[in-house]
Amino acid sequence: MAPASLPFSPFSSTFSTIDAMPGPGNRAKAAKAKKNKSSASSSTSKLVVNPRDPYVADVDDADGWTPIVNILCSFFELPDLTTRKGLKKVHANFDAIYRKLDTAYQKNLDNERVRGGIVGIYAKMCVDSLLRNKLYDKGFLDKLFPLLEVESTRYMALRALTTVTHHGGTATRSDIAARSSSLTKLVDQYPDDPRICDLVVSVLSHSVLVVTEGPEGSPAFPLILAKIDMVKILQTVMHCMTAPFSTRSTIDHGTELLASSTLHATLAHRAVPSTASFLVAGLRSPDWCIRCLALGGLFRLHKLGSEEDLRSIDPQRLMSVVMSIPGELQDVMMDYGLGNCDIYKTLQCTRDFQKAIMTVPQDRNMYSFGMKLYALILTTEFSISDGYYETINERTGRREVLDVGLPFKRYTDALPLCAKAIREKNSPPKQAELDAANVLELKHKIMTRQLASASSQAQAALTQNPNFAYYYYAISLSADHVGGLRASKKGLKCKDVDKSPFVKFQLMQRAVEHAGELGLETLQKMPEAGERKWEEGIAFLMSALEDAKKFIDEAPPDNRYMKNVSYWYILLTVLIEERVSPDLREIKKGLERLRIADKFSHIIDIKPPRTVLRQTQETVVSLFSSSIAKYSQVFERGFQGKNPVQPEILSGDPELKSDKLKDDLAAWLDNMHLEDEDGDGHGHGKGPDVMHTHPRISSNQVDLYRCSHCGNPSAALRKCTFLSSSFNSF
Secondary structure (H helix, E strand, O other), X not given: OOOOOOOOEEOOOOOOOOOOOOOEEOHHXXXXXXXXXXXXXXXXXXXXXXXXOHHHHHHHHOOOHXXXXXXXXXXXXXXXXXXXXXXXXXXXXXXXXHHHHHHHHHHOOXXXXXXXXXXXXXXXXXXXXXXXXXXXXXXXXXXHHHHHHOHHHHHHHHHHHHHHHHHOOHHHHHXXXXXXXXXXXXXXXXXXXXXXXXXXXXXXXXXXXXXXXXXXXXXXXXXHHHHOOHHHHHHHHHHHHHOOOOOHHHHHHHHHHHHHOOOOOHHHHHHOOHHXXXXXXXXXXXXXXXXXXXXXHHHHHOOOOOOOOOOOOOHHHHHHHHHHOOHHHHHHHHHHOHHHOHHHXXXXXXXXXXXXXXXXXXXXXXXXXXXXXXXXXXOOOOOOOOOEOEEEOOOOOOEEEOOOOXXXXXXXXXXXXXXXXXXXXXXXXXXXXXXXXXXXXXXXXXXXXXXXXXXXXXXXXXXXXXXXXXXXXXXHOOOOHHHHHHHHHHHHOOOXXXXXXXXXXXXXXXXXXXXXXXXXXXXXXXXXXXXXXXXXXXXXXXXXXXXXXXXXXXXXXXXXXXXHHHHHHHHHHHHHOOOOOOOOHHHHHHHHHHHHHHHHHHHOOOOOOOOHHHHHHHHHHHHHHHHHHHHHHHHHHHHHOOOOOOHHHHOOOHHHHXXXXXXXXXXXXXXXOOOOOOOOOOOOOOOOOOOOOOOOOOOOOOOOEEOOOOOOEEOOEEEOOOOOOXXXXX
């Protein structure tokens, strides 16, 4: 229920002890409070509260939390907490202000209105990061959480927690997460209370996610994560999101909590299988960012226990099965072109490589040997065997390395030596020879996992021949998705790319992976619809799907990346196609390509590894129909912004209509004047946000100055006149 609209305005600064603008309040209340305290000491800085201070009667008579806070702000002469100038004055007089508020709090432990009002003031101060840290050190949370148990202060306390967790640092939010049982207990006690459900999910989302952050195997707060009941938290969030009264805020916050906690709370998610179904349904949310958040959560859900993709194929195994390929697969290969299939190309390259290896000890021609290897490298991925010359020891019967008088032992070590011979053959070398030498060196670095070095060399080589696709392929192997995608796309536009189908399809599958990852990464940061980043994220995903479609249509059916690209094709089709039927007929082609690719893997005794991609697409395919039927209306409701918690809906509850104390201070806690009273309102010195809140949720984050290094907001940061830089004034 929206807070009551009350006719109040900020008080004038009539007190001189703290020399600050008082907090917002009601003039009539202020006058009454001032009159009542006329018999007390005239110096408020020396005020010792009487058995019953004058403001207590005003607080008891106040009709809602907002006027209660106004009365307290006026009586204690607090600066205006809705402006930078006011918060700066709190910084300057923090100890005195806190001492007065805490004294009043301790004396009125039996007065829930006074306690609640003071905690509300503390919550407003938490908008400022430095004040928040000071209040946290003073035990602010120990004062706030008990108010959850009091009927009249429950909503106010929850609203205060949402403010604190939104603006809070990691220490504050992790401490709140450690107390999550108090929040889930509230939902158990009041499962049909819309505001409790919404506020609890918001607080849990902002706090628990701090605990579950961090790379695989290294959660940010492992001790707290082990302590809290993640199963209960997930059950609570699922209840609140799927309740018929759930709001957009509840659904967005809850989805973020579910999706972002899957990596470090995998077992808890497996104990609450409805979370996976909910995320699958989220793939068809009208909100693109929610779709990507859901897919990212599903990826992380399957990380635990997943297998790495296989990196090699045994040519000997290929030779042994080539004559016994099942009829169905033979038909598929014949339709594509037998000689164009990877199995036959790999076998041919294996024969040619063995022939070259046997020839070079005889002719000692490293230039010729290198040019032969260069041609093989452009033909197939597994063109160079990582073996060595060997013989059988007649005495022991064991295999031993054979020295044939060449400057290398392992075959892979021949690659840079051959490159050197090619560079030295002619002076200056021809461009084709330079390309051949570069390819040999790049292949050696790729095989020995020197990918960064390979990328650097390829970039340098492009200055000499910018239209050589293999160089872009070497760059695309980098873990950098931005550079990798750019290289993949440029490589596919090279004039010579069709001369090497192997390089072409390698670039294509790399483009799918890079663009897919970039799209998910961009949209999971929740940019606003229509913003440049939002458009970029969608463009990345569309590009990935386009290349995936082209790959499964054009690449050899036995290409070892057919499985991975099929996974992407299936997931991206579900994610971004305009219409997807419950029976998933739109991905029939991808499922068929995957079925054939799996059969090719099995005939060479390579069981398809249980990668994250594979398990994710299996989960989506198996749960899609039932998940959409059960949860699609939740995402529709969230996207439309329907908020059933309106006064007319609550009108049947006389207690809710009459009890103004359930006003949760939303308007006051969210209010912040962006301009200082001195006219300086240019927002100088804002740095990057360190914590992202869903942009569709109105948080009205205070536009305080931010540290240019860490991004924390505080009014106690000075402004640079010209350079938009900031530095602490402490």
